[in-house]
Amino acid sequence: MTKPVFIALDFETVIAAKQFLTVFQQTTKPAVKVGMELFYAEGGYAFVRELKVAGFTVFLDLKMYDIPSTVQKAAVNVGKLGVDYVTVHAAGGARMLAGAVAGLRMGAQAAGHTTIPKALAITQLTSFSEEEMHTTQLVGVSLRESVVHLAKLAYQAGVAGTISSAYESDDIHAATAAEFLSITPGIRFAGDAVGDQSRVVTPARAAAMGANGIVVGRSITQAVDAVVAYTRALNELNGEDA
């Protein structure tokens, strides 16, 4: 199966996101990620619906994190949107994660969607370095151990996969199951500016490290030719141009 490249539509407005997507009119529709910036913009909710109606695979990245009942009820409403993937913070704990999974299923079924959104658990953000994680969270284990611990928790709670950097993908699979998804942001082409990320790899390295899919924002959205950049990421990830 072709591993997906999710283009992070990190735009300030729906108009800007729509403008960006016009370059993909003549190509197969890419998988897209709508995050907080765009979802909270005016018309963000309706835009997610439009993307689904237009046939895009949609990853709604809201990083839900609250008490279990609040997340479950929020997940019911998210499930009604009919998206394909949704993020929740693994640090919210097993009960919150199970609530998210249940809520997504209930919402999707209530709205008559045949596809139940897959919950993906955020482990440690790719913007964290080992040092920053320690100074921020005061955890007594390595970043890798923390990620694997949170991945196991998420797996046992019925979540479909994790978000982490590709550096942790193999360890996540070893600690959970081969089919448990490891989706990895923190992707840059060789030579690209790292920006606010810390744990960064190329699409080809992400594939070699066991990633099942990648999230790419600026390396595609700010490229001179977004279609070329997207195709390059897809090819590198799937071993056709590494």
Ligand SMILES: O=C(O)c1cc(=O)[nH]c(=O)n1[C@@H]1O[C@H](COP(=O)(O)O)[C@@H](O)[C@H]1O
């Ligand atoms: O959940 C995410 O998608 C996410 C998790 C994480 O640990 N790191 C991370 O960068 N992301 C998202 O992935 C995208 C990365 O964007 P670029 O750094 O521009 O490629 C952004 O939309 C982030 O919100």
